[in-house]
Amino acid sequence: MSTSRLPLNILLAAPRGFCAGVDRAIQIVERAIERFGAPVYVRHEIVHNRHVVERLEALGAVFVEELDQCPDDRPVVFSAHGVPKRVPAEAERREMIFVDATCPLVSKVHVEAQRHHAQGRDVVLIGHAGHPEVIGTMGQLPDGTIALIETVEDARTFTPKDPARLAFVTQTTLSVDDTADIVAALQTRFPDIAAPHKEDICYATTNRQAAVKTLAAQCDLVLVIGARNSSNSVRLVEVALTAGADQAELIASAADIDWSWLDGKTTLGITAGASAPEDLVQGVIEAARERFDVKIDAVKVTDEDVVFKLPRILEEQSPA
Incomplete structure (x- = not known):
């Protein structure tokens, strides 16, 4: 045999x-x-x-x-x-x-929203209802001074109290392309709307989407390792499909793979959301090696060297 x-x-x-x-x-x-x-x-x-x-x-x-x-x-x-x-x-x-x-990149959005509010502007938050980040950002301002917009249609129908005193911020883990469409719709209707000094969608979300876009069109199947309640992971599946992957699936780990997805397929793309540990990626690769003659090519779009400091309270001497 x-x-x-x-x-x-x-x-x-x-x-x-x-x-x-x-x-x-x-x-x-x-x-x-x-x-x-x-x-x-x-x-x-x-x-x-x-x-x-x-x-x-x-x-x-x-x-x-x-x-x-x-x-x-x-x-x-x-x-x-x-x-x-x-x-x-x-x-x-x-x-x-x-x-x-x-x-800290979410905190930056909080600070921006508070600054706009202090300057007398109402704030539009582009994001997904019910996501903890959205709840946290909306909770920085008094009720009625920040409005949530989820879609281009929302942007087209939104009625502000004062169109001349308006600003927008965004959730950090959105689709770069979808957000650009929503921003364009807002700016068409409200040319003076104040924008963030720097893009609110975080570097990690942007970079992971760029890498998936680069590999997706070459793939029969893209597996995104991440949780179903992880916004950035769900967006990676959407980006893979939009960028040309034949199929894209969100999995928590190798245990979730339906191997029939790979019947007749020769090229598999693998990525992981920003909250998924690397050992889960390696677990998927090992599971594939058990079933196929695997060849791996890295598709790298950039290097990341960002590091954030820990809060001072954790650097202090431990209590007796």
């Missing part, structure tokens, strides 16, 4: 996986457990990946949805997605120790 395997060319996207904000958020939880001991509470999933969450739970992290599930006498970490202003205010009122793991 023949043991020869069919050839499979894997195009491996680079950059992929963890970004600096995710890496920092995970380190914050790990350092908080080292400094304060277990348990350390974390409001919301620190990043959108069950594998990451379960590993941190094993170290002593307890994940909750709201602050009222946390005791007063244990530290709490706020997730990388950011939180409404009321959350740290409540933690201060309760005299809790809290560590804010909000990605």
Whole structure:
């Protein structure tokens, strides 16, 4: 009986996986457990990946949805997605120790929104309803001063209180192309709308989408490793299909692969969302090697060297 395997060319996207904000958020939880001991509470999933969450739970992290599930006498970490202003205010009122793991690039959007509000503008947030980052950004301003726009159609029908005093900010993990279309629709209707000083969609989202665009048209199938509640991972699937991949699927790990997807296919693209660890990527590659004669080519669009500092509270000497 023949043991020869069919050839499979894997195009491996680079950059992929963890970004600096995710890496920092995970380190914050790990350092908080080292400094304060277990348990350390974390409001919301620190990043959108069950594998990451379960590993941190094993170290002593307890994940909750709201602050009222946390005791007063244990530290709490706020997730990388950011939180409404009321959350740290409540933690201060309760005299809790809290560590804010909000990605600095999300914090930049918060600062922009607050600056526009202070200058008398109403703010438009381009983003997805219900996403924690959107909830956090909208929670920086008083009700009625920030409006959510999700689609080009929303941009065409939106009615501001004062069209002459308007600004927009965006969620950091959106589709670059879809967002450009929404911004164009807003700018057509409101030529004086104030834009961010620098693009709000973060470097990691942009780079991962660029890598997928570069490889997608060459692929019979693109596998995106990430969670279903991870905005940037879901966008990568959409970008792959738009850029010409025959098929694109979101998987949490190699265990989710339906190998019939690869029947008759010769070129597989692989990438990972910004909250997916590299060991999951390697797990998919190993699973493919068990079934095919694999050849790997990297498709690199840029190098990433961004690093964010940890909060000062974690650099201080541990309590006695």
